[in-house]
Amino acid sequence: MNVIECRALTKRYGRFVAVDALDMRVRAGDIYGFVGKNGAGKSTTMKMIAGLATPSAGTLTLFGAGPYADAAGRGAVDAALSAGSFSDAPSRLGALIEEPGVLMNFSAAENLMMKALALGVIHPKDQVAELLELVGLGEAGPRKVKKFSQGMKQRLGLALALVGSPDVLLLDEPFNGMDPETTRDLRRALVSLNRERGVTILISSHVLDQLMRVCTRFGVIAGGRMVREFTDEELHAACGSSIRVRTTDPARTLALLEERLPRATYRVEPDQAIVIGGGARAAAASFGGSAVDASHSGAPTVEDVSRVLHDADQVVLELSVLERDIEDYFVELMDAGARPGYGGR
Known part of the structure; x- marks a missing residue:
């Protein structure tokens, strides 16, 4: 209600x-x-x-x-x-x-x-x-x-x-x-x-x-x-830490990751990079930007992803951790919705 x-x-x-x-x-x-x-x-x-x-x-x-x-x-x-x-x-x-x-x-x-x-x-x-x-x-x-x-x-x-x-x-x-x-x-x-x-x-x-x-x-x-x-x-899903990976065979990489790490969430970006998250609470970030250690949340770690790709002989071009500051996220939303010259009450 x-x-x-x-x-x-x-x-x-x-x-x-x-x-x-x-x-x-x-x-x-x-x-x-x-x-x-x-x-x-x-x-x-x-x-x-x-x-x-x-x-x-x-x-x-x-x-x-x-x-x-x-x-x-x-x-x-x-x-x-x-x-x-x-x-x-x-x-x-x-x-x-x-x-x-x-x-x-x-x-x-x-x-x-x-x-x-x-x-x-x-x-x-x-x-x-x-x-x-x-x-x-x-x-x-x-x-x-x-x-x-x-x-x-x-x-x-x-x-x-x-x-x-x-x-x-x-x-x-x-x-x-x-x-x-x-x-x-x-x-x-x-x-x-x-x-x-x-x-x-x-x-x-x-x-x-x-x-x-x-x-x-x-x-x-x-x-x-x-x-x-x-x-x-x-909020925490949007601001939690995620892993970005690029390989020479993105379609095969995505299929492998989804099979071996089924609890994670996946998003393919325009440059064919795969962004791996841990779901809603698994990717929880504390205020100020530092994300909770994925190893304690059930989300895949960089080591997990690296191991899957290594075992499948995937050629890795990029493997990095992305973190988003919660305060920055709110500021971005407020700035995006602001009207020029507005001064409310």
Whole structure:
């Protein structure tokens, strides 16, 4: 099930198009990394999903019901709204977008309690205490929020987003202003929420290192447009190490390799070189570009390929290892989708 589905979603500010016919699908149970450069349109998209901005065109569906639609789809959405199918959707969303919305002259517990009471949370004191511990503010006590560091405010913003136990969490640049230890704790908390409570999480960020540690799916936005969506498995398959081999008899070489190394994947390039991969996870690459040793992943090694070719008396013209940097891959996608002169929000 797609808990969030955008189709041709568009947001205009006068003549400026901040989000341009964007398609996005966030499935139940995802930790979805929404990746893009500053100004690519990430925050504007998340504001529309959260109901803080009205789309100019396109459709937006939450939990199977759409609060917004363009003229062509308005009738179907009005029918859904009249049936009450969308009535509970906003309360199922928790959001931390841009700056946390906190009251500076109150404590963290008081901020959380006010929201819990406004939402009609059962046993609000218990939930407030639980959330303070979850985000690492259990020892904050009566200190006013205006005396908090930026990282503490971010953690309080996360706790506020979790009041009422939402099914979906929208986080816009949640790691801003956090020190490494706090960032690590927040990552662990997000993974715990996802795995133990089934919370679907949409994280907007341009900090790839943090997203790579938690996300199961990704969407890359550039110039207000969705460039590509892919799973973590697909990302690592695209960026994992591979082996390139050229021989004097490429057809015979390909047949031999497919017979002797059946677990690998094969691609023939225009110059008749054969590129050998290890499948999805077998070719997993760590962030920063160094690929996992193929000998530990089930993928064929250079030695495996060399042995097959030697035993079959193949004349080798080239045998090399190719590695692709994950960060470079994301940058290539963002650059390819960027519009000249674009500066989104």
